[in-house]
Amino acid sequence: MALLNQFFSKGWADPNKLNNNSRQTAILLQQVREKFAELLKVRPDELEFLGESDLGFQLGISGLLKAESELFYSSIDRQRVFAVASNEENKGRQVTCLPVDNNGQIGAFSATAKDVVVWQVANGESGNIQTKPATDGAIFADCTASGIDLLPTFDYQTALFDSASWQGPAGFGILVIKQAKDWRNPLPHNDHTRVPGGFSIPLAIASSVALEAYLADSDIRANLKEQIINFIKSEISDVDIASSLNGLSKFLSFSVSGVEADRLLLSLEDLGFAVDSGSACKSADMQPSHVLAAMGRPIAGNIRLTLHKDITEQMVREFCQSLKSCVEKLRK
Numbered sequence: 001m002a003l004l005n006q007f008f009s010k011g012w013a014d015p016n017k018l019n020n021n022s023r024q025t026a027i028l029l030q031q032v033r034e035k036f037a038e039l040l041k042v043r044p045d046e047l048e049f050l051g052e053s054d055l056g057f058q059l060g061i062s063g064l065l066k067a068e069s070e071l072f073y074s075s076i077d078r079q080r081v082f083a084v085a086s087n088e089e090n091k092g093r094q095v096t097c098l099p100v101d102n103n104g105q106i107g108a109f110s111a112t113a114k115d116v117v118v119w120q121v122a123n124g125e126s127g128n129i130q131t132k133p134a135t136d137g138a139i140f141a142d143c144t145a146s147g148i149d150l151l152p153t154f155d156y157q158t159a160l161f162d163s164a165s166w167q168g169p170a171g172f173g174i175l176v177i178k179q180a181k182d183w184r185n186p187l188p189h190n191d192h193t194r195v196p197g198g199f200s201i202p203l204a205i206a207s208s209v210a211l212e213a214y215l216a217d218s219d220i221r222a223n224l225k226e227q228i229i230n231f232i233k234s235e236i237s238d239v240d241i242a243s244s245l246n247g248l249s250k251f252l253s254f255s256v257s258g259v260e261a262d263r264l265l266l267s268l269e270d271l272g273f274a275v276d277s278g279s280a281c282k283s284a285d286m287q288p289s290h291v292l293a294a295m296g297r298p299i300a301g302n303i304r305l306t307l308h309k310d311i312t313e314q315m316v317r318e319f320c321q322s323l324k325s326c327v328e329k330l331r332k
Contacts, residue, residue, distance in 0.1 A: 029201065032208045036174060039211055040161065041151055046176050051199035053144060053173025054080050056160035059195055060175055062088070062186035064116045064138045064157055070094040072137065073118040074106050075294035081118050081142070103244060104128040104295050111137035119156070122146040125291045125304055126242045127251030138182065144173075148211060149248055157182055163203070167308065168210035172203040217309045221249035224307055224316045228252060231320040236327055242297045249307065255292065256301040259330040264303060267326040273319050276304040 030044070037044040050056050057080040065071065071088055073081050075097055089095045098106050104123055111117050115137035122129045124145030132154045133139060141156040147165025159176040163169055175195060177183050185194055225245070229252070232239050238257035256264060261277040268275050288299040 029204065032204055035208050036211070039148060039215065040174070040176070042176050042178075046178055048175040048177060048195045049199045049204055050173040050175055050195060051171065051203075053160065053162040053164075053171075055196070056173050056175045057081055057142075058084055058186060060140045060158035060160050060177075061116065061118060063177075063183045064140060065093070065186075066114060068114050069138075070096060070111065070115045071118070072096050072098060072109060072111050072115060072135075074098045074100055074120065076100050076104055076123055076291045077118055077120055078124070078142065078144070079290075085118075100294055102296055104242075104291070105131055106133075109135070111135045113137065116140065118142060119154075120145070121152055122150055122248045123251070123291060125251065125289060126244070126253045126295075127247035127249070128242075128244050129247050141176075145251070146248060148215065149250065163207040163210070166207075166211045166214040168207035168214075169203050172199060172207045214309070219249070219309055220313075221307045221309065221311070224311060224313065225249050225252055227313070227316055228305070228320060232323075235320070235324050240298045242292055242295060252305040252307065253289075253292070254303060255298040256303065256327055257298065259301045259327060261301050261303060263330055264301065264326055267330065268303075268319075268322060271322045271326070273322060276306070277302055 033044045033047055033049075037047055040047075048059075050059075057078070061071070061081070061084050065088065071085055071093060073085050073095070085095045085097070096109070098109055100106055104126055105128075113136045115135075116139075117133060117135050117137040118140050119133045120130050120142045122145055127145075129146075129150065139154070139156040139158075141152045141154075141159035143152065143159050143165075144162040145165060147161060149165070152159060156176075157178050159178075161174040161176070163172040163174075177194065180194075183194075187196070225243075229241055229243070229245065232241060232254060236256070239254050240257070241252075241254045243252045243254070265275055265277050289302055292299045292302060
């Protein structure tokens, strides 16, 4: 936070101008771009910085669509993807929402080389990892949840990253455009810029610093997630765990039968544990999870955990005992 405040307190010259201060800013931004490219395993010229990561869904998906393209997406994608698909359908485009199985895996489907496929690397609620896509279509890789924890292991044409996925500042996203010739800016524009240029330079720098720090920190979350799952299975009855042990270690979703999610959330909060419930896209209004519904999982009594790297085994032990105590009280 001190570093971010330092960045914001400094005045930043426009990197597109020719004066000395502007050139220094442009050099610094290029260094930031090269660092992101190195860590995200792409070329620097393939990166575009966004002042709002959600904008990247429209840019990354619609930018690949041709007049004859069909758009494929899945029933567990983010609401922002649903919005892009709905907009395209309203314009007369053929769109297909692909169902998933009980573990959130997309089944076989048929897309041609002219089509566009939205492919979620890992789900932001369950943490479950999607299998590699078997398709000839152009792929938009949604990396907003997986971030640096799991880079795509398949070929893609565009991808979107969110700074928050590596505990960087909100309000900064990165769009990857692999083949510029296969992509066009879908927004109204008069020049050759690929994306709107209104991103915060301090946030870009802070996000780069956060990404390096995130990678440098030790990570025992896989072990902690396994401890929580094993405790729930052995100590609390009638709990449906939607998250796989093989998924991202930072996300865990489960539903407790016989309790109201909001009451369980508040009970845990009273004991010092911050958890979420409902849809990850709409947590503020406690909307039921469309992800769990699509997977055929229970949506009542749902609790979502996000495990950060600074969480300790002692914290996990205390949480597990508190969870058991709260469930027992609420079930009475």
